[in-house]
Each structure stands twice: as C-alpha cells, then as structure tokens.
Amino acid sequence: MFKPLALASAAGALLAATPLLAQDLPDLQGREVVVVTENAYPPLQFIDPESGDAIGWEYDAMDEIAERLNMTVTYENISWDAMIPAVSEGQFDLGMTGITIREDRAEMVDFSEPYMRSEMVMLVRGDEDRFDDAASFAADEDLLMGAQPGTTPFYVGVYDVLDGNEQTPRITLFETFGASVQALRTGDVDLVLTDGTAGEGYVAASEGALKIVGEKLGSEDFGFIFPKGSDLVASINAAIAAMAADGTLEALNKTWFLDYKMGE
Incomplete structure (x- = not known):
C-alpha cells in the first residue's frame, strides 16, 4: 500500500x-x-x-x-x-x-x-544498483531517463538532475507516462521521474519490479x-x-x- x-x-x-x-x-x-x-x-x-x-x-x-x-x-x-x-x-x-x-x-x-501537493521521486527498476541518487545518475553518461516532453518531470530531469540542456540525448521522450514506465521496466531507459502519487502507485503494483531511490527532488501542486x-x-x-x-x-x-x- x-x-x-x-x-x-x-x-x-x-x-x-x-x-x-x-x-x-x-x-x-x-x-x-x-x-x-x-x-x-x-x-x-x-x-x-x-x-x-x-x-x-x-x-x-x-x-x-x-x-x-x-x-x-x-x-x-x-x-x-x-x-x-x-x-x-x-x-x-x-x-x-x-x-x-x-x-x-x-x-x-x-x-x-x-x-493536492506531491513530491518528485526517482523511479527505477527493482534491481538497480548502479546509482542511488540524482548525482550518481548524472555522473554515468551511459544511463538514460524517460520523460514526456513539456512535463514537470522533463524539466526537473533537465535542470535539477542533468546539465540544463533541453536537447540532451540522455532523455528519451515518450508520448505517455505509462510508456516511459514500460520502457523503464524493459531496460530501454534507467530512470523515470514522477511525483510521489504516481511513483508509489507503480511501485505498489509492480511486485518488486520497481522501486524509488534517492531524495525527493522538490514539491508540486496540482x-x-x-x-x-x-x-x-x-x-x-x-x-x-x-x-x-x-x-x-x-x-x-x-x-x-x-x-x-x-x-x-
């Protein structure tokens, strides 16, 4: 729960x-x-x-x-x-x-x-052990993030996790949030940022396939x-x-x- x-x-x-x-x-x-x-x-x-x-x-x-x-x-x-x-x-x-x-x-x-107010979290695969916070993700250039263009997670990923380049090749864009989570589960990307309401929900339903790591990256009002x-x-x-x-x-x-x- x-x-x-x-x-x-x-x-x-x-x-x-x-x-x-x-x-x-x-x-x-x-x-x-x-x-x-x-x-x-x-x-x-x-x-x-x-x-x-x-x-x-x-x-x-x-x-x-x-x-x-x-x-x-x-x-x-x-x-x-x-x-x-x-x-x-x-x-x-x-x-x-x-x-x-x-x-x-x-x-x-x-x-x-x-x-509602929620906080941004880092959603990763349940067996992820290469990074455990935003800094260690950013430090490994082989790691990819999935996001929807124009969303808060996209901008937090660009400016709070990576280097501020909105054209960065380290963010793979998806039409829906669900598609980015599916890409995470299949290994096509390594991180998805989301607010805690959605993140905790996906973790609860994943039977251990997903988890949340690191500190919260800020709050947002809906x-x-x-x-x-x-x-x-x-x-x-x-x-x-x-x-x-x-x-x-x-x-x-x-x-x-x-x-x-x-x-x-």
Whole structure:
C-alpha cells in the first residue's frame, strides 16, 4: 500500500476559519461541463485493466464536485501534449491529469486552487544498483531517463538532475507516462521521474519490479485547468475548499492511496 504525500493543504487553508456548507456553494443548474483527461496517470486517472473503465482519484473528486455544484459532466480523452493548448483554445471546459501549477502554463490557462501537493521521486527498476541518487545518475553518461516532453518531470530531469540542456540525448521522450514506465521496466531507459502519487502507485503494483531511490527532488501542486477567464474557476474553487474543510479530500486520499491496490 502507499500513501499521499500531502492532503491538499493549500485548499484546506482556504476554509481554515469559516468552512463552507453545502448550501453556500453555487448552483450551476445542471450546466453541462466537458472535462478532458489523459487516463494515463494512476492513481489520479487511468483505465482499470480488469473492467476497462476510467477510474481514479480525480474522477471521484470531479463527480463529487459535480454533485455539489449541480453540474453535468461528460469526459473526453486527449494526449498530454495536446491538453493545455486544447483547453486554452476553449475546446474543453476543464482539464485534469495531475497538472502541476506553473507560471508559464498560467499564461495559457487558468488554474483552480491546488487540490493536492506531491513530491518528485526517482523511479527505477527493482534491481538497480548502479546509482542511488540524482548525482550518481548524472555522473554515468551511459544511463538514460524517460520523460514526456513539456512535463514537470522533463524539466526537473533537465535542470535539477542533468546539465540544463533541453536537447540532451540522455532523455528519451515518450508520448505517455505509462510508456516511459514500460520502457523503464524493459531496460530501454534507467530512470523515470514522477511525483510521489504516481511513483508509489507503480511501485505498489509492480511486485518488486520497481522501486524509488534517492531524495525527493522538490514539491508540486496540482490544479484543474480552464480556458482563460472561465467563469467555472470560482465555483470549482469553492467546491474544492468545501471538500477540504469537511474531510472529503482526505477520504479520497485514503481510498486511492491507502485502501486501493492497483493491479489487483
């Protein structure tokens, strides 16, 4: 089993003094909201290998938000590299896929308040003994990292682990996070960086094939994204804050980071 690295502390702070009650939340009167995701980032959102259903922390959270705000949600799927531009252009009302809140992205889309904080970890094969931290990985030029272009793990790998060269041949690029993990397992790359929520999940489901090494490489806050100027932001923020105040976010963390064992 594995645990969340934080409990939406920023969202909880919003209501530390005056918790919102359900009746204080906006009523969107059944408004239809199209939410786009990648379904490739367990345990936040992924395809259940047994049922084929899309499930995860973010789905449960969004369903709860929809109920509290009286909105109707439909889900669409898109690749990570297309998500932020598509939401920015208004093709979708909201995006969710463990998206790190960053200033450069905030120039293209609006972010909700954070709903989760996680820390970057180094995911390696279970039998890895050539390196055990970022410095020893960087020192061996034969070692390769897998990452999705334009993601936080990519930039942390470039600037915090390697030498700052975004064209480095030591990072092999993949279209999905899952593909980079598969390449790690088969030996095509030697390291994948990810936040602790996904990393601990993959370790728990790997039956010893994967492990986490080294110190954490920093923290990141996750938020939902919207087209710039979206009138949904305030309502979603109110729901996130209410869910933090009444323990719903913590209950979701327990469900997905303690009770649920991926792969079983």
